[in-house]
Amino acid sequence: MPALIGLVLVLATASHGSSSSCNATGNKPLTQCYGAVGQPLFIYLITNLSGYELILKNNITGTVVFTHKNISRFYGTFAKHSIFYPNGTLQLTKAEKMHSGKYLFEIYRGSAGQFLQARTVDLFIEGRPPFIPVAIVVIILLAVLLLVIYTLYKRKNRPKAPVDNRPEAVQELVYAQVTVVERKNQKGKEAEPDTVYDQVNASGTSEAVTDKTKSQGEIVYASIHT
Structure with a gap:
């Protein structure tokens, strides 16, 4: 049964896709993040938001795509399908090829906007992963279930070997x-x-x-x- 449950989870993940994540926290100067087209991508930017101002911008063009100071705002390619959570995680709910690129993440402190740190985040959004139609997944699951039921039935109804195989003695x-x-x-x-x-x-x-x-x-x- 555990083997069957594991198979269900694998097939379900393959049919609905899977999310990706990367950790850009800490003092790492460069973080590479990989995502798939059409799938969610989680980017962990900072662990504590209290008293900080955050800016994420394209490192080549300088275009700002995300800011956070009490509230979160998104611009340009991040204007749609983007969420920023209170735990410091930025999510692209549906990553696209246009999100690929090198970004500069800047951290400022207090109302005066004192600059603290800058990190580089490289986003690589790759092609869509293989997709298994839901109908095929259902057929595979039913086949596996029927195979398990048939195996249990055969095991339960297996004839028992006679204690003594000798024919009854004729009087x-x-x-x-x-x-x-x-x-x-x-x-x-x-x-x-x-x-x-x-x-x-x-x-x-x-x-x-x-x-x-x-x-x-x-x-x-x-x-x-x-």
Whole structure:
């Protein structure tokens, strides 16, 4: 699931674009800022606004594009799509090629306008980043979601291996055949019957079976389970 959420965020960022930022605070004499056409660009100019006057102007032509003294004002190419926040951050809400250039950022103190510091800020606004249509993003997200659901379903319904793979033993019945043959001796007296044992194997249910033949008398099958 975390992998899926990360994929959603990446695709959403690719479809709607991403902002850029650069830090021009401190004592750095030169700061290079890179932005993309049509995307927001945040420039951190100063950390404390109290008692300071700020001026941002084109370093080549000297044209002022931004000033701040109690209130913020924008001029020229910065007149549209620009915001200055109380935390000292200048935002181009929609950067354009015309914003590219080298700027001089000047800081003054107090009502007398005492000059304190100047820094150079180079802006490089590059081409628009690759754009993924929203429809394609939605299709990709649905495909990933369906794949996850299918994987979980297959894992849940996976057949369990039998504990014993041997087929059930077939019950074998053994019938012992007892044959009683009546014979007479020469004197006409009845002789003791001879008993003949025979064995027949069969599979199925066990029952006592009685059969009679003409020549051998009565045959009794006694069921013996094995």
